[in-house]
Amino acid sequence: MxxxxxxxxxxxxxxxxxxxxxxxxxxxxxxxxxxxxxxxxxxxxxxxxxxxxxxxxxxxxxxxxxxxxxxxxxxxxxxxxxxxxxxxxxxxxxxxxxxxxxxxxxxxxxxxxxxxxxxxxxxxxxxxxxxxxxxxxxxxxxxxxxxxxxxxxxxxxxxxxxxxxxxxxxxxxxxxxxxxxxxxxxxxxPDPNNHLPVEQDKYVEEFSMVESAVFTEPKDQSAWFYQRWLLGERYSEIKVISAGVLHNGVTFVVFNQLVDLSPTTLVKVDSNVLMSWTSLNGASRSFVWLSEVKHLNKEFKLVIEGKIAQTIPLNQHHVFVCNKYKFYQELNEDLALEVKKQSDSIETLIKMEPENKFALLTSITLLQHLNPVGEDSSPVTILNRFEQLKLLDPLRLNYYNDSESKYKIETFIQTNSWLSPPSANLSNLQLTSLHHMHCLAHCKEVVLSENKLTNNCLRHLTPLVSCEILKLSHCSLSSLQLFPLLPSLQTLDASHNSIDQIEDSVFQKYDACVQVILTGNPISEDMVVKHCTLVI
The missing domain is CATH 1.25.40.120 (Protein prenylyltransferase)
Structure with a gap:
């Protein structure tokens, strides 16, 4: 030993x-x-x-x-x-x-x-x-x-x-x-509506069982993890949340969950012309799907198990975007009462044991379910809970930072209108990781400056297929080697980072030159890159 x-x-x-x-x-x-x-x-x-x-x-x-x-x-x-x-x-x-x-x-x-x-x-x-x-x-x-x-x-x-x-x-x-x-x-x-992990009466019964467990053994993680499973397994119907035509004529569709659009599956997007779809990075299931078929006017039909679930009119100048997007579906009356009861019980436990990290973490999930759009006082309480967790449990600091980043991005997406203009400003939110980037696939400008984003975060930018201007200034980047191919990109602002060189192969795959702004980086002025325009 x-x-x-x-x-x-x-x-x-x-x-x-x-x-x-x-x-x-x-x-x-x-x-x-x-x-x-x-x-x-x-x-x-x-x-x-x-x-x-x-x-x-x-x-x-x-x-x-x-x-x-x-x-x-x-x-x-x-x-x-x-x-x-x-x-x-x-x-x-x-x-x-x-x-x-x-x-x-x-x-x-x-x-x-x-x-x-x-x-x-x-x-x-x-x-x-x-x-x-x-x-x-x-x-x-x-x-x-x-x-x-x-x-x-x-x-x-x-x-x-x-x-x-x-x-x-x-x-x-x-x-x-x-x-x-x-x-x-x-x-x-099984839940007949396929929204919960189990049918509602049994779901409520399980909550009661786990409540007894967490109050009997509040510092043991087993029952807490089970309660998080109950709260986390919420299913929603498959929907197209955005769709459009890129400048090169490629059509994109974005779903609210990972979907397989291969010809053999029960989920299909039909149009008035025959279309074949390719996922991002060749994955079998993806949020974003692309079609090379080029024609001006389309009417999409989302077909699930042979039934039309959604009809989406589309043309070269119109981008379809859903009005509101929710990560937590609203609860029915009976379920809302049960979740409120659970939340009140956890709040009581937190008062008794203010340093119980499992209770604090679970309370965040419960508050998100009770207030799915992130309004009222919930965001303030949730952010305070994250700060408490970081102080109580510094060994898991990165996990709490990433979970907090995910919550901030969800709140931003749920509380903003996506119809006009097609842009997203997530600057200065102290983000350490990127989540739900598929929800921004239609945005022409995305601002992620003044966050704590590292090189590994770059790979999560792949869904930004419509993005023409991407701002990543004042982050914690030291390289662009993991930067993905964004088909519409024209300008990348990566100024005021720690980038000391730029890999030519990153931008070699672009059809047109991309302007890359690197002002404030320790990069030499004689750096020669063939496939992009450098601003140093």
């Missing part, structure tokens, strides 16, 4: 260790030689089991055993095969006693039941899971194996949900049981 003084080892103990290392090396050499010679016999199983009982995490040896077992399955009679399976399962049990969280051992057990055993005893496997979860109820390897067994054995999800409830009630800090619950509930109680 770190910080502990190394114990003195006697000459006799050192001699024993050296002998054990020599034995191990000789044994491994013999095993590797046998594998090289494709010797699939009992000796191979015997030699590998000697090592694995002491060191069960050597995946190479488990893989060799798989080769041996597959060979034997094809050559021995059924009765001997049954004994072989029993011996292999016995070996994995011995290895689990030595190391209950061995990936290789649990996987070997799955593999044997799937590929070698002809009549797996899944009831026995469930008993094994119960045993190891009694020893360590948070052994996620065992929980994974339990999911595998229940799937193969066709165990009813309701039975497993009852098991997870039992485990949670015996110990609220059982994170694995909470996680298992989040996988089972959507199967048993």
């Amino acid at each position: 770190h910080g502990r003084r190394k114990e003195n080892v006697s000459a006799q103990e050192e001699k024993k260790r050296a002998a054990k290392v020599k034995w191990y090396r000789n044994l491994m050499e013999t095993i590797f030689e046998k594998r090289k010679n494709q010797e699939y016999d009992d000796e191979a199983l015997s030699l590998t089991s000697e090592v694995l009982r002491n060191i069960p995490d050597i995946n190479t040896l488990w893989n060799y055993r798989k080769e041996v077992l597959k060979h034997m399955k094809a050559t021995i009679p059924g009765e001997e095969l049954h004994e072989l399976v029993d011996r292999e399962l016995k070996l994995t049990k011995d290895c689990l006693i030595a190391q209950p969280k061995s990936y290789g051992t649990w996987f070997q057990r799955c593999w044997v039941l799937d590929h070698i055993s002809r009549a797996p005893d899944y009831d026995k496997e469930l008993e094994l899971c119960n045993y190891y979860l009694e020893l360590d109820e948070r052994n996620f390897h065992c929980w994974d194996y339990r999911r595998y067994v229940t799937d193969r054995h066709k165990v009813l999800p309701s039975k497993e949900l009852a098991y997870s409830t039992e485990k949670i009630e015996s110990n609220f800090s059982n994170y694995s049981a909470w996680h298992y619950r989040s996988k089972l509930l959507p199967l048993l109680y």
Whole structure:
């Protein structure tokens, strides 16, 4: 362990260790030689089991055993095969006693039941899971194996949900049981409207359960994470939030969520002419899709599962933009009352434990759900909570800064009209990361100056397909190497950063010269770049 003084080892103990290392090396050499010679016999199983009982995490040896077992399955009679399976399962049990969280051992057990055993005893496997979860109820390897067994054995999800409830009630800090619950509930109680992770009555019931947990163990993160899952899983209908034609005639459409527009999917954008779509960066799912088909007048129809969900008229001089964009859908009356109750409970807990970081973080999410457009006093409270979290938990400072940046960008997008002019000014917001840039895809000017944006943030600018003027002055940039191809870009203001050189390859991919303003950067005046106009 770190910080502990190394114990003195006697000459006799050192001699024993050296002998054990020599034995191990000789044994491994013999095993590797046998594998090289494709010797699939009992000796191979015997030699590998000697090592694995002491060191069960050597995946190479488990893989060799798989080769041996597959060979034997094809050559021995059924009765001997049954004994072989029993011996292999016995070996994995011995290895689990030595190391209950061995990936290789649990996987070997799955593999044997799937590929070698002809009549797996899944009831026995469930008993094994119960045993190891009694020893360590948070052994996620065992929980994974339990999911595998229940799937193969066709165990009813309701039975497993009852098991997870039992485990949670015996110990609220059982994170694995909470996680298992989040996988089972959507199967048993699907939301008919597909807006919530589970149907509303069960959703409210889960809130009550998690409320008891967080008040019983307020400093344990397990129940808090589950509550964040309940609050975070809100689904909305697929919609086009903006669409237009770029200066080069390329058409773009932007969705409110990641969408697959390939011909085989149930989501399509039809027009009065045949159009094929390409996602940004070649991703299979994207917010922004482009079409090279060039014609002046279009009428888009968003078709989902054969039904028209949205009709969008479009021409070369008109950009379609939705009136308002919401990241948090408004709650119905019953759900709003429940979320308000949860929020009030958390506020009570914060008064009792003002330094509870989980309560502070959860309160931010609850306030966003209760006030989805970021009005009234919520923004002030939320920003104050972020500041408290940074002071209480400095080890996660970057996470809180990025979460705060995301909240500020969401607030800006939700509280601004996008119809006129098509520009976005997010300067001087102390942003450390960029989020939801697809919502600004229609904007011709985007101002991100006087923020704390680093080089890695540049890759998130890709959705700005309409942007002609981009301002990134007074940020924390030292290079433009990660700057993406923006098809409409004419001027990039990267003045007053720490950029000491500019990579010609960044702007080589542009059809026309881009003016790059680098005033106030430590860049030499004799810098020669062929594919852009430098202003130094």
